[in-house]
Amino acid sequence: MEREVVPWDNPEPLSGPIGVPLVDLLDRVLATGVVISGDLVIAIADVPLVRLSLHALLSSVNERVPAPWADGGPL
């Protein structure tokens, strides 16, 4: 997959689809890739609590349900 390096001024140099829906992105960044053991978090998808909240989140992503943390959530 050797590709020409595009100068940074190009606003769309990346190989991933631009503006890809979050739900499609999460399908890929969460549970895939070469999973190797880290020191801090072994794999996000393997942490039960995180998985639970993600599960709740993912099932609501497409449903336009106002998230309970919409107001006053941590940031």
Add this chain to the structure above:
Amino acid sequence: MTERGLEQDAGGSALYVFAVCNAPDPAVFARLPGVAAGVPLRRLRFGELTAIVQTVRAADFTDEVLQIRMSDRDELERYARAHHDVVSAAAWSCPTVPLPLATLYHGEERARQALLEETGRFVAALRRTAGHSEWGVKVYAAESRVPEPSPEPPSGTQAVRSRPAPGAGLAYLERKRGVQAQRERRHEDALQLAETVDAAFQNLAAAGRRLRLHAPERGGKGHVQVLNATYLVADRRATEFEALARRLRDATGARIDMSGPWVPYSFVGEV
């Protein structure tokens, strides 16, 4: 699960690993923020390969903090996109193996050691995905012309307002049976549609995987997702792949959404 050693080290730093490549050009990610604002991304050489890494505050990546961040939709989105941007930028300059979100080490030496141990898997993944990209395919059942039938007669018509006609109970039962039969038929059609489309794409792809189906859009147009799959496709066959999607759309009448090319996230893990 999680190593608790981190909490003693909460004030310290950790090394976040985004991806592993052959020889990335640092210029492609020089201006990306990564997951820690103000800290430049850099390369970490291990053996014959190079990882793209960033020093982060360990305290930002404890279980508790991650859980809070990932429960917030905006925060999760920012984080996932930041990770994806780095992976995509790296892949732009050389073949790349993405790592999942939140692969972190206590320091450079630990990271180098852990990555070195996995060199075989990285090399195998790079070999398998060379010259290929990932393409996502989502299929939605064709919108039925009739709205979801209801066991009640259509509301708002005079029939509802008038008194039940003789035989109304029987008619009700028959309608109910009809609804059930129709639902089963639609379900079978949807499964069949998913199989047909998947088989056609598999035929062209080097590999394919089915991902979890997405929840239906509430208030949407009644489109139900019947297939969420992703395929590893040789770059030289990408146009064939898109042409196939068009043909399948015409042949089935289904909505078929494509996404890609992606860095082959879904095809680097299986060795």
